Amino acid sequence: MEEKMEAFEARALESLQTVETLEALDAWRVMYLGKKGELANVLRGLSQVDATQRPRMGQLANDVRDRLEHAFGERRSLMEDAEREKREAAEAIDVTLDARTRAIGAPHPLQFVIQKIEDIFVGFGFTVEEGPEVELDYYNFEALNLPKDHPARDMQDTFYLSPDVLLRTHTSPVQARTLLRVENNQPFRIIVPGRVYRRDDDDATHSHAFTQVEGLVVGAGIRMSDLKGMLLSFAREMFGADQDVRLRPSYFPFTEPSAELDVRCIYCGGSGCGTCKHTGWIEILGCGMVHPRVLEMGGYDPQVCTGFAFGMGVERVAMLMYQVEDVRHFYVNDLRLLRQFSGLAR
Numbered sequence: 193m194e195e196k197m198e199a200f201e202a203r204a205l206e207s208l209q210t211v212e213t214l215e216a217l218d219a220w221r222v223m224y225l226g227k228k229g230e231l232a233n234v235l236r237g238l239s240q241v242d243a244t245q246r247p248r249m250g251q252l253a254n255d256v257r258d259r260l261e262h263a264f265g266e267r268r269s270l271m272e273d274a275e276r277e278k279r280e281a282a283e284a285i286d287v288t289l290d291a292r293t294r295a296i297g298a299p300h301p302l303q304f305v306i307q308k309i310e311d312i313f314v315g316f317g318f319t320v321e322e323g324p325e326v327e328l329d330y331y332n333f334e335a336l337n338l339p340k341d342h343p344a345r346d347m348q349d350t351f352y353l354s355p356d357v358l359l360r361t362h363t364s365p366v367q368a369r370t371l372l373r374v375e376n377n378q379p380f381r382i383i384v385p386g387r388v389y390r391r392d393d394d395d396a397t398h399s400h401a402f403t404q405v406e407g408l409v410v411g412a413g414i415r416m417s418d419l420k421g422m423l424l425s426f427a428r429e430m431f432g433a434d435q436d437v438r439l440r441p442s443y444f445p446f447t448e449p450s451a452e453l454d455v456r457c458i459y460c461g462g463s464g465c466g467t468c469k470h471t472g473w474i475e476i477l478g479c480g481m482v483h484p485r486v487l488e489m490g491g492y493d494p495q496v497c498t499g500f501a502f503g504m505g506v507e508r509v510a511m512l513m514y515q516v517e518d519v520r521h522f523y524v525n526d527l528r529l530l531r532q533f534s535g536l537a538r
């Protein structure tokens with residue numbers, strides 16, 4: 193009886209190892225541990241056993257049953273785990289998205305040039321101002337000594353929203369706005385980057401919308417030599433330490449005297465080439481001493497304060513620096529052009 197039970201246990205355990213599915217496991221249980229199974233059979237055989245041996249045999253049989261049930265339980269949870277893992281693997285959905293690649297942008301060449309100009313003038317103690325693109329006729333013309341019938345208005349025809357409201361033709365109205373804002377003849381230095389508009393037929397060198405940087409310095413004893421010295425320093429920082437500038441007489445109603453500033457041609461170094469039309473010089477801005485009338489209209493006393501102003505064409509400078517031959521390239525956002533500027537360091 194004892195050996196029989198041992199053999200039975202060994203067989204049952206061995207068979208359990210080969211069970212691979214939950215159904216087969218159920219069948220195994222019925223076969224070995226069920227009411228009509230082998231163990232029940234063995235227990236029934238106990239009645240044949242000698243009465244003195246019976247309790248021990250009964251105990252033995254119970255132990256075998258406990259061990260087999262324990263083994264069964266372990267096998268089942270093992271298989272259930274495996275089955276669940278299999279099911280989960282089959283049902284698994286990858287809910288993660290590929291990371292979005294982000295194209296790294298770059299400053300637009302015009303923006304880059306503005307930034308560079310700003311950096312230089314901020315280094316000279318200027319602050320950066322802005323003004324509205326939709327401007328009053330008063331600030332754009334009137335307050336700059338260009339009354340309604342002034343012939344110089346013809347060169348700056350623009351888009352009118354009403355007889356008194358227009359798209360500004362230059363950044364100079366911010367001169368008038370700042371003079372009016374600052375009081376008591378206080379000195380200041382500002383630069384004003386911004387977009388301006390004119391009635392113009394677009395071609396390689398003209399655009400109905402373009403960009404300027406205005407500069408204005410006001411204070412006691414400001415002289416034309418200050419204007420020239422500062423613009424020379426600017427040109428050297430912007431285009432190179434060996435730069436040179438020259439002033440040519442010009443006319444603006446809001447400055448007196450007025451001038452255009454040329455820099456030495458950065459292509460030929462001054463010997464003459466196609467870009468500078470064989471003059472060796474290239475014009476980059478208009479400038480002059482602030483007209484006393486403009487100071488007056490701005491609430492400044494021209495006996496106490498003088499000043500100088502300049503207005504730079506940003507496209508002009510950018511075309512020069514990067515050899516861009518058509519101003520329209522700056523506005524159409526052609527990636528083939530913009531990508532060429534992605535390496536510009538800030």
Ligand code: PHE
Nearest residue numbers: 362364478479480501502503
């Ligand atoms: N506003 C002038 C222009 O658009 C440039 C300028 C600015 C000239 C300041 C003198 C002083 O052409």
